[in-house]
């Protein structure tokens with residue numbers, strides 16, 4: 313089978329390389345000429361663990377080719393997979409489908425009879441139908457099928473997620489679509505990966521439902537962490553206790569500075585708009601979005617409070633700025649809200665992130681970048697852990713402390729042991745860790761949650 317992948321980003325490139333590794337003949341096309349040139353030279357345009365080896369191996373075997381010629385990539389293909397971006401549309405919060413529809417228009421002239429077009433991008437319910445309508449207008453004589461094949465991989469563990477998925481989801485409504493998608497995923501089916509076939513509408517909506525549900529879990533545990541702080545409970549203990557319940561599960565119960573990334577914020581936003589438009593609002597998910605936006609601002613306030621109420625002229629050393637560890641992706645990272653707020657209050661920001669600098673340097677103007685945590689912390693007044701890279705878990709807090717001017721450690725990911733941090737000399741505060749605001753004398757609950765930094 314010849315497969316064409318349109319878009320060589322986090323999803324397209326990983327999926328293309330994995331399909332090539334299954335033995336399929338893959339052409340991966342991107343409109344970004346520099347990206348294609350880098351890939352031809354064996355340079356990865358994104359950071360994803362293991363991706364360079366996988367691409368190199370399959371390029372050498374001739375199973376994957378990179379091009380910016382749609383004609384070369386689409387001609388003779390049995391399946392074309394769309395993996396272009398679907399960001400938030402400026403102004404109204406809907407999914408911006410312009411990249412999808414542009415790709416459909418551009419590929420239409422090269423489609424051959426019985427081609428299957430499958431959408432890996434996350435697209436609102438009804439998009440497959442619209443792609444079909446547009447392609448039929450452009451190529452009335454063409455026999456084709458349009459399927460929905462939403463992707464569930466996570467950056468940072470994308471290859472493993474793709475090759476060992478919890479499920480593969482395929483929305484089809486033709487036998488041709490079903491037959492080819494069955495063949496495409498046969499290598500995974502042989503390894504007992506569940507391949508779930510649904511209607512196209514169900515597949516499209518299920519992807520949004522999954523992300524919205526995970527975002528809900530995160531906002532839930534974040535609000536619970538605030539409650540823990542006021543009543544003297546520990547959110548990690550609660551997450552362990554409830555996560556052990558098979559009906560709840562332990563994942564996505566890590567309290568922190570709010571969710572970010574290329575998917576949750578935009579998908580929550582798009583789902584809310586879809587539901588409102590359908591006059592069937594998802595009020596819980598609307599609240600999830602609100603809680604998350606306020607959370608990032610509240611984290612900046614928390615850092616300011618830990619600095620004694622004033623960050624003007626103070627140096628804050630920040631560990632991690634990517635939206636999560638093991639990726640270079642900065643899209644919607646909490647750091648992009650928190651750090652500019654602190655800068656606007658006069659803070660000097662030092663940053664250390666193993667992969668964040670390439671994307672982050674333009675997004676975080678005015679911050680100083682360092683290659684080691686110790687260097688970032690030199691003469692700093694406070695240390696803030698913002699992204700839980702493994703490198704940071706093992707840092708020598710005693711050594712860091714020796715280089716600092718101040719003694720404040722704000723751990724927004726609960727990566728450090730409070731006892732060890734305090735033994736190293738730090739005044740430590742984490743997220744939802746018990747006794748920080750519990751007033752034992754009056755037994756009163758001091759709830760102090762202002763959502764904005766005034």
Ligand code: NAD
Pocket residue numbers: 318319320321322323324341342343344347395396397398411414415418432433434435463464465466467574575
């Ligand atoms: P990305 O921005 O990393 O990559 C998109 C690529 O498509 C870019 O390289 C861009 O140049 C290219 N492109 C755009 N229009 C094109 C065209 N007409 N022809 C050829 N190339 C074109 O995006 P991503 O993170 O890979 O996300 C892609 C889709 O997958 C989105 O809908 C996203 O929601 C979804 N998704 C992403 C993830 C993730 O973890 N990143 C996970 C699951 C689903």
